[in-house]
Amino acid sequence: MKKILDVKNLNVSFNTYGGEVKAVRGVNFDLHKGETLAIVGESGSGKSVTTKALMGLLPKPHGYVKEGEILFEDKDIAKLSEKELQKIRGKDLSMIFQDPMTSLNPTMKVGTQIMEGLIKHQKMSKTQAKERALELLKLVKIPNAEERIKQYPHQFSGGMRQRVVVAIALACNPKVLIADEPTTALDVTIQAQILDLMKDIQKKTDSSIIFITHDLGVVANVADRVAVMYAGKIVEIGTVDEIFYNPKHPYTWGLLGSMPTLDSDDSELYAIPGTPPDLLNPPKGDAFAPRNQFAMDIDFEEQPPMFKVSDTHYAATWLLDERAPKIDPPESVQKRIDSMASNDGKGDM
Structure with missing residues (x-):
């Protein structure tokens, strides 16, 4: 497949009163034509900052x-001027934001908002x-489109507003579509409809999608590959099957363990202890070490490299070093992996 996007050693910082916040630290990934890459992680892991950097939307x-x-x-x-970015933003690179009500202009008819990009680009x-x-x-799939095109955002439901946002993002047939938690504000039924809609549109347009979410259940249904982010770094990346059925990083274990499945009960859910580090002063070792029950001395002293698991699967954990003891996922996490595998679980989460 043709590579359409290639991110190399991306570092993004914010200057604050407290000092420099190192929000994204040495991120590497690529995206191929027609592929969906999901980026997952807790709030504050750097997912949205990464995609805003891709769009040139960092608050300057x-x-x-x-x-x-x-x-x-x-x-x-990263080296383009704002004027140069405006030529590709919305045309070649487009974004669906999390909250459709703040993405749409309440004073303009939805038809006019869709038409803007078409007229400009x-x-x-x-x-x-x-x-x-x-x-x-x-x-x-907005019904009565001839009438709805004349209406304002407040006349649409949340799910219908998000469909309008998708329509605006797709207006100029972008080569890369970035979806930043596009279903978080929607109920489960509408969420499923929006995800099905995006998959259907991707088949028709052959666009590439970067899908940002904290919900691994959503990832299973939309992604080809998954990148797991923690404390501004990608700690594991692989195909969706590799991440779900053969995870290697303890943080990925924690995310999988905290995800409910159809045959699990609340008492079985795993919670990752502790909180993410302060990126004003990132730790010198593995940022996940203080929350990792399997952490070794080296985790607190040195950042792990990306170890190769397969040609498509890499993870940054010292547990993959040949000198490390063999550690399996916690029992609760392994049960969840086995449950998903026995259900061919991706469609059942």
Whole structure:
């Protein structure tokens, strides 16, 4: 598959009154045409900051790319001016934000908001843009599109507003679609509809998707590959099957263990102890060490490299070093992995 995006050693910092917050630290990943990459992790792990850097949406001057490259079709986004970014933002790279009510302008009709990008980036006339906006509303399965195109955001339900946001993001046929927790504000039924919609649209447009979420159950149904982030770093990356059925990092074990399945009860859920580190002063060793029951002395002294598990699977944990003792996932986590495997569980979470 053709590589469309290549992120190399990305470091993003924020200048605050307390000092420099190192929000993203040495992140590497790529994205191929037609692929869905999910980035998962707790709040504050650096997921959204990473994607905002990809879009050139870091709050300046306080937020900035300190080091690294974001190569989109061999062009480094991190070095583009705001004017240059405006030419590709919304056209080649597009984003679906978490809350549709704050993403939409309450004073403008939804049709006008969809048409804006078409007129600017596709150089369409108003008539052409309106026809395309109607097509997009039908594509995202909004009923009575001819009437709804004239309405304002407050006249739509939460799920329908998110469909409008998806339509705006898709308007210019972007090559990369970034979805930042696009279903968090929606109930489970509507969430499933939006996810099915995104999968259906991806098949039709062959776009590449970066899907940001803290919900591993969502990941299982949409992703081809998964990157697990913790404290500003990717600690494990692999295919969805590798992450779900053969996880190697203790943090991934914790995320899987805390995820309910159909045949689990509340008493079996695992909770990761402690809290993430303060990224004003990142630890010199493995950032997860204080929360890791399997941590060794070296974890507190030195950051682990990315160990290769397979050609597609890597994890940054000293447990994969040949000198480390063999440690299996906790029993509660292993039960969950076995349960998912026996159900072919990805569709049942």
